[in-house]
Amino acid sequence: MSEAMAPTAPVPLPDPDSEEFWAGCKRGELRMQRCTGCSRMRYYPRPMCPHCQSMQSDWVTVSGRGTIYSFVVCHPPVLPAFAEKTPYAVLVVELEEDSNLRMVGGLLDHPVDEIEIGLPVEVAFEPLTDEITLPQWRVAKPS
C-alpha cells in the first residue's frame, strides 16, 4: 500500500471547549476542565457546569492515574486504520482524582486476554498526527 493509500484513523477535531485538552495531550499533560464556581472537574469539556451552572472554568493537570472500569476487545470488521491492530482493547478508565471522571482510551503493550476490571493504569501519550496526540493507557508498574 502506498503512503497516499494508507488508511487514516479518525482524528479529533479540537473546538473552543476541547482545545486545551488536546493541547495538554500534545505537551504530555492530562488536563481536566474545572468549574471555578463549585470546583468540580468535568469531562467532556463544555461551556457550563452542570452542577452549579457557572460558566467560569479553568484547567488543572491531573495525575494520569486510574483504574480500568470496563473494557472491550474489538475484532473485525473495523475501520481499515484499525484492521491490523485487531484484536485490540478499548478501556473506560476511572481517574483516581474523581470516580465520576471516566475516559475512553486504548490500552498499549498489554495482552488483550490479560485485562481485568480494576487494574491500575497510567496515561501514555501517543502521537497520532503532527497536531494531535491521543491519551492512551498502560498498565501501571507496581510501585
Place this chain on the structure above:
Amino acid sequence: MLKNATAIVGVGQVEFSKNLGRPERTAACEAIGAALDDAGLSPADVDGLVSFTMENTSEVEITRNLGIENLSFFSQVGYGGGGGCGTLLHAAMAIAQGVCSTVVCWRARNRSSGGRPWAQTGNRVAGDFQFYLPFGLLRPADQVAMLARRHMYEYGTTCEQLGSVAVTFRQHAQRNPAALMQKPMTLDDYMNARFISEPLRLFDCCLETDGALAVVLTRAERARDLKQKPAYVMGAAQSTGPEHVVMANYHKPNFLETPSVYAARDLFAMAGVTPADVDCAQFYDAFTPLVLFSLEEYGFCKPGESGPFVEAGNLAWPNGSLPCNTSGGSLSEAYVHGMNLIIEGVRQIRGTSTCQVENAQLSLVTSGAGVPTSAVLLASEA
C-alpha cells in the same frame, strides 16, 4: 389527556430483505399504502406525518407521492433507533390536542444494501465523537459491549445468558414467515460464533436489513369504526437521562443506567399500570445486552437479575412469564430501527402474531436503550 386518546389503526410493511432492489422512497410509499389499506383509510384522511432521524425519505416526498393535500402536523424525533416509539408519542399528542386527526409514522431504510454508518466515519471527528472514536471504539457493538462487560463484572451476568436471548428470539422468528432468520440456532451455535466486540459475539448483534414499515394513528372514537381492532396508545414516553453521550454513555453517575429508566417511570405513570400488568414486550434488541438492561429498567426484574431471568426461559413464547420479541425482533426478524417491534406490538393486541400471547391486553414496545429513547404501551381496551 393522552392516555387512550388515540389508537394505531393500520400497519403496513414491505418484505424484509438483504437487498430490496428499489429505493427507500418506493418502499416507503408501498408500506404507507399498505398501512392505510389495512386501516380502511385513504391518503385523503392523512394530515400528519412523523418520522425519526436517519430516515432517508422526507415528508414532502411522501405527500407528493400519496397525493396528500396538506400536512397540519409533521415532526421528526431525534436519535435514530431511540426515536421509534417517540413517533407515536408525537403523533398521539398532535391528535389529542386537535392539531391534526390522522398521522402516519414510518421508517424506510436500506440498511443492508446501503452500508454501515460506522464504516463511513470521516477523517476528522468533532463534538462528542472526538472523545471516543479515535481510540477505536467505533461501532455500536463496541459501545454497547462496554456496558455489557461492566454488567457482567457487577452482577455475574454470563455470555450464555446473553446467548439465551438470541436463541429464544430465533425460535420466535422460525414461526414468522416474514422473518429473515429461519435457521435453528442452539446455544452452542451462539457460543461458537466469532467475537465482534468481546464480550459480544456475532449473534449478539442485530441483522442488517432493507425494509419499510408504517403505522397509522387516529382518534380513539374514530378508531372504533375502522376495519381493524384498535391498539390504543395507553402510554407513551421519551427520555434522555442525565449527562448523556450518544452510544458512549459512560459519564453519568450510574454507569449502567440507561435513559430507559426514565421512560419507564413516565410510561407506567401515564398508563396507570405496572410491569406486572404487561402481557408481552418487544424490547429494542440491536444487541442482546440492551434486552437485559431493559428488563431491569422497565421493572420486570431487579438490577442485576436480568441474566438469571432470561436464562430461566421467561422471554420464550408461549410458556415464559413475559414473551418478548415474538416476531424474532431485530436479532432474527429484521433490523429496521425497531419499527417492526411496534408492528409486532400491535399484532399482539389484534391477536394476529405468529407467537400470539393468549388474550394479550397490554403490549409494551421500547426503542433504542443506548441513546435517548422512547417507549409505548398499547392496550386492547380504552
